[in-house]
Amino acid sequence: MKRRLFWLLLGLLAVLVACMALGLGPFGRLGTSPAPGGKVRVTASFYTMAEFARQVGGDRVDVTTMIPAGVEPHEFLPTTQDIAGAYKSQVFVYNGAGLEPWADKISGDLGAGGVVVVNASDGIDLMAGEGSAYDPHVWLDPVLAQREVDNIRDGLIRADPKDRSVYEQNTAAYNQKLAALDGAFRSGLASCARRDIVTSHQAFTYLGKRYGLDVMAISGLSPDEEPPPQKLAEVARFARQHNIHYIFFERLVNPKLSQTIATEVGAQTLVFDPLEGLTQQEAGRGEDYLSVQRENLANLRRAMECGS
Ligand SMILES: [Zn+2]
Incomplete structure (x- = not known):
């Protein structure tokens, strides 16, 4: 509709x-x-x-x-x-x-x-x-x-x-x-304990290919599309199988689904910002594409348990 x-x-x-x-x-x-x-x-x-x-x-x-x-x-x-x-x-x-x-x-x-x-x-x-x-x-x-x-x-x-x-x-x-x-990104994600991540919507095709990430997205290409219940079960299974400790969410999208899965598999949530728009607060703090991408990298390194 x-x-x-x-x-x-x-x-x-x-x-x-x-x-x-x-x-x-x-x-x-x-x-x-x-x-x-x-x-x-x-x-x-x-x-x-x-x-x-x-x-x-x-x-x-x-x-x-x-x-x-x-x-x-x-x-x-x-x-x-x-x-x-x-x-x-x-x-x-x-x-x-x-x-x-x-x-x-x-x-x-x-x-x-x-x-x-x-x-x-x-x-x-x-x-x-x-x-x-x-x-x-x-x-x-x-x-x-x-x-x-x-x-x-x-x-x-x-x-x-x-x-x-x-x-x-x-x-x-x-x-x-x-x-x-x-x-x-190349050096920061070079030696990590895991390559698998769970993200909010499917925004990682290019970034994931570039740096060798294995990505499971909760929603489709658009974050507004409500995924079917079997998809949530599939994501939870993936998170358990790969022993995932962090589920990513986005600032411009309701974090409910990410939180639900995190709770279900005993993981925490972390922000990955796909830079589709800054929040008012980010804009106010003078954040920009480069600074947000550096934060994204830091959070990916945390979730993927990357060494120095
Ligand atoms: Zn998007």
């Missing part, structure tokens, strides 16, 4: 977009325009895309995040205001790979309206998540994240060619930090 409602809303969205493209409806004809101070106006779908765009764009860009802090992106649907904002921006950045199906719907129209559309996962070999759907969580792998940063750089250069060297330098500097993060 939830799915059907989703597709119905997506259909309405498509009609709305068509009206806006024709200059009908409450917004008049929309056009791209620079932000105050001559900055490049960028709209990004969710936190990590916005963070990468800020890192590449530096003081040359003004980035708006469509999905607000504290909101989980898998089931997000933009408001008409959000869509109007995307039409006014010069660059629109989204992850793609099925995370934001509404963005696939509007990307053609945005492009026709003069917006440079960046599908950040473009060119990455996508891996299957569940069934026929791809796992969209490429940004959690610090190596693939660099590819997304490159794609964002190319989009900003297309929109603002005169600042090409700024974007190239910023990209090189940030990718160096991502490469260092990759090094930290």
Whole structure:
């Protein structure tokens, strides 16, 4: 039912977009325009895309995040205001790979309206998540994240060619930090007592492959999908078989299922943040992609009992 409602809303969205493209409806004809101070106006779908765009764009860009802090992106649907904002921006950045199906719907129209559309996962070999759907969580792998940063750089250069060297330098500097993060994961997870972990939703296809984790996820690709009871029994069995002491949960998702399984198998819970959005508190503390990933690594090392 939830799915059907989703597709119905997506259909309405498509009609709305068509009206806006024709200059009908409450917004008049929309056009791209620079932000105050001559900055490049960028709209990004969710936190990590916005963070990468800020890192590449530096003081040359003004980035708006469509999905607000504290909101989980898998089931997000933009408001008409959000869509109007995307039409006014010069660059629109989204992850793609099925995370934001509404963005696939509007990307053609945005492009026709003069917006440079960046599908950040473009060119990455996508891996299957569940069934026929791809796992969209490429940004959690610090190596693939660099590819997304490159794609964002190319989009900003297309929109603002005169600042090409700024974007190239910023990209090189940030990718160096991502490469260092990759090094930290590689060495930090090299010698561990266990490779098996239990996580909240299926976000680990790329990270798990990169660092050799064996991952059992409680929910599917989207954390909002309630798993069937037999799945919970399967996860509990996996946790017992592999003598697992920690079950991961996420800050933006109700921890109930993780807690239930932890209690059942006598384990504790730990946070793994898939960086789909910061909480208000994290944003307030000045946390960012790199700092949260370092926390993720520390918690993985604890759960996997890794040596120095
Ligand atoms: Zn996710």
